[in-house]
Amino acid sequence: MSKNYQAIVIGAGPAGSSAALTMARAGLDVALVERGSFPGEKNMFGGLLHRMPSLEKIFPDFWERAPLERHIIKKGVTFMTGDSSFSTTIEAGSFDKPPYNGYTVFRPRFDRWLAEEAVAAGATLITSSTVDQIVLKNGKIAGVTILGRSGQLNAPVLVAADGVLSFTALKAGLRKPTFDPAQMAVGVKALIDMPREMIDERFGLVRDQGFANEFVGCTEGVRGGGCFYTNYDSLSLGLVFHLASLRTSGKTPYDLLNAFMEQPQVAKMISGGRLLEYSAHLIPEGGYDMIPELVGDGIIVAGDAAAFCNATGLNLEGINLASHSGVVAGEAVIAAHRAGDFSKQGLTAYKKLLDESFVIKDLKQARNAPHMLHNNRIYHEYPEMMCNFMENIYKIEGIPKQNVTKLFLKSAREKVGLGNLLADGFSAWRSL
Amino acid sequence: MNIDEIFDNTSFTIDREAHIVLNYEICTGCDNRGCVNSCPARCYTWSQEEQKMTFVHDGCLECGTCYVVCHKNAFTRWRYPRGGFGVAYRMT
Ligand SMILES: Cc1cc2nc3c(=O)[nH]c(=O)nc-3n(C[C@H](O)[C@H](O)[C@H](O)COP(=O)(O)OP(=O)(O)OC[C@H]3O[C@@H](n4cnc5c(N)ncnc54)[C@H](O)[C@@H]3O)c2cc1C
Ligand code: SF4
Numbered sequence: 001m002s003k004n005y006q007a008i009v010i011g012a013g014p015a016g017s018s019a020a021l022t023m024a025r026a027g028l029d030v031a032l033v034e035r036g037s038f039p040g041e042k043n044m045f046g047g048l049l050h051r052m053p054s055l056e057k058i059f060p061d062f063w064e065r066a067p068l069e070r071h072i073i074k075k076g077v078t079f080m081t082g083d084s085s086f087s088t089t090i091e092a093g094s095f096d097k098p099p100y101n102g103y104t105v106f107r108p109r110f111d112r113w114l115a116e117e118a119v120a121a122g123a124t125l126i127t128s129s130t131v132d133q134i135v136l137k138n139g140k141i142a143g144v145t146i147l148g149r150s151g152q153l154n155a156p157v158l159v160a161a162d163g164v165l166s167f168t169a170l171k172a173g174l175r176k177p178t179f180d181p182a183q184m185a186v187g188v189k190a191l192i193d194m195p196r197e198m199i200d201e202r203f204g205l206v207r208d209q210g211f212a213n214e215f216v217g218c219t220e221g222v223r224g225g226g227c228f229y230t231n232y233d234s235l236s237l238g239l240v241f242h243l244a245s246l247r248t249s250g251k252t253p254y255d256l257l258n259a260f261m262e263q264p265q266v267a268k269m270i271s272g273g274r275l276l277e278y279s280a281h282l283i284p285e286g287g288y289d290m291i292p293e294l295v296g297d298g299i300i301v302a303g304d305a306a307a308f309c310n311a312t313g314l315n316l317e318g319i320n321l322a323s324h325s326g327v328v329a330g331e332a333v334i335a336a337h338r339a340g341d342f343s344k345q346g347l348t349a350y351k352k353l354l355d356e357s358f359v360i361k362d363l364k365q366a367r368n369a370p371h372m373l374h375n376n377r378i379y380h381e382y383p384e385m386m387c388n389f390m391e392n393i394y395k396i397e398g399i400p401k402q403n404v405t406k407l408f409l410k411s412a413r414e415k416v417g418l419g420n421l422l423a424d425g426f427s428a429w430r431s432l
Numbered sequence: 433m434n435i436d437e438i439f440d441n442t443s444f445t446i447d448r449e450a451h452i453v454l455n456y457e458i459c460t461g462c463d464n465r466g467c468v469n470s471c472p473a474r475c476y477t478w479s480q481e482e483q484k485m486t487f488v489h490d491g492c493l494e495c496g497t498c499y500v501v502c503h504k505n506a507f508t509r510w511r512y513p514r515g516g517f518g519v520a521y522r523m524t
């Protein structure tokens with residue numbers, strides 16, 4: 001098999017399909033190559049789909065078209081220590097009115113749908129095909145070779161949308177040969193089957209309403225956190241670990257997930273459910289400083305491949321950044337075709353458009369935060385301090401009560417140390 | 433929950449050809465072996481008595497953790513399975 005295209009997109013995740021869709025709509029003959037037997041087969045996430053500015057522009061009816069689960073009306077944070085936890089939730093009226101702020105989705109369904117939209121616009125989807133090598137002709141990019149359906153695809157320009165490890169960017173010399181474990185995290189997730197009515201009743205939901213909760217202090221001291229989401233008739237329960245911390249902890253992701261599921265308060269949330277699927281995937285958490293070279297001669301890097309993930313807030317944002325960068329990559333390739341210039345110079349529109357968008361602006365803004373998140377106290381001492389403090393506030397033991405400020409300072413002194421509290425408060429404030 | 437059940441719920445199309453191949457000699461001299469505990473699919477097993485590393489690619493979730501965690505680049509091959517093979521998520 002050897003076929004000619006005007007562009008090849010590697011990877012049919014949100015970045016790749018958005019790129020292929022954009023190019024196909026402009027009339028380019030584009031190949032969208034995916035190693036899974038269908039797009040989304042290899043992909044997992046937390047997860048919440050946030051607002052998708054670029055796809056909402058392409059499809060004004062995006063939120064009716066896309067295969068979505070519940071929209072999130074209630075968000076919570078839980079600080080956990082051993083068998084105690086302290087939670088806060090917010091349920092806002094505005095969260096229950098369109099445009100909704102976030103939806104739960106399943107990747108095998110969502111990614112497949114988005115790739116099909118690209119095909120409907122004229123893109124050629126080639127599944128069960130792992131891109132192997134970049135083919136050069138006279139020193140210039142001329143195509144790729146495939147493992148699976150063996151063969152070669154030819155095109156003068158590539159979009160590397162092959163996800164977090166991007167071997168395409170590596171082979172093009174755009175990313176470094178090794179990753180820093182301090183800039184990567186791994187997420188593991190259990191999908192739990194539960195009847196819809198049971199979910200509605202248990203979490204106080206009606207219609208298509210959903211609940212999302214984040215956890216801190218649930219990883220036995222390993223830097224990381226937990227998340228919980230309601231789908232129509234299943235629950236997603238996951239843990240995320242920073243690799244630099246996990247690799248030296250001696251602890252395993254599945255034992256920690258198991259312990260998390262057995263923690264008394266979590267056990268109550270999922271009781272009566274049945275495990276459906278277990279999955280794992282890396283998250284590029286290094287932010288702005290992790291971004292590789294974005295453009296080379298005949299190649300653009302988009303999505304997770306370019307480390308476009310914003311993991312510094314309470315929300316993990318990736319799909320929205322991936323999709324936007326994919327659209328912009330598509331636009332840059334269209335411009336390059338018009339000018340007949342696929343050199344690095346001819347593709348620089350990509351960088352310019354990204355710099356002006358929320359993708360780069362948000363990542364720049366969050367630049368200080370990864371350091372804050374590498375502070376071990378956030379994962380261990382603070383959840384302990386919160387739980388200890390709240391436990392003491394509510395205790396009525398028939399002995400004279402202590403003043404609330406004193407109680408707080410006592411918990412803080414015992415669990416964190418006052419100097420640390422001040423220092424951490426300062427760096428949290430600075431990273432905002 | 434029984435931990436083995438976790439792994440039983442994920443589907444695979446197993447390729448005879450391993451997509452990850454280790455140079456076990458490097459593992460024998462390794463001072464960290466973070467891969468053993470970090471792999472979410474229990475693909476790495478270190479035997480203390482035999483001083484021997486065993487790697488099984490069958491249940492690999494293709495998450496990428498070992499690729500990042502191994503600081504000695506012990507891989508004679510680390511790539512994704514050939515198209516159509518490997519882990520197959522249904523919903524997640
Ligand atoms: C645990 C976890 C929780 C997350 N939670 C959220 C969340 O709540 N909200 C959010 O917005 N984001 C979340 N993310 C991040 C989000 O999933 C990613 O940022 C997003 O999927 C990136 O899209 P992408 O298209 O760049 O890459 P991917 O989705 O990884 O897609 C890459 C595609 O390329 C294919 N591929 C790879 N190599 C090859 C090859 N050689 N040949 C052919 N095909 C190839 C893959 O099979 C895949 O389909 C989460 C991620 C994880 C791991
Ligand atoms: S970290 Fe690398 S060298 Fe060490 S045991 Fe694991 S795979 Fe082998």
Ligand code: SF4
Pocket residue numbers: 452470471472473474475491492493494495496497498499
């Ligand atoms: S890719 Fe992930 S699941 Fe596969 S062997 Fe490496 S760490 Fe284990």
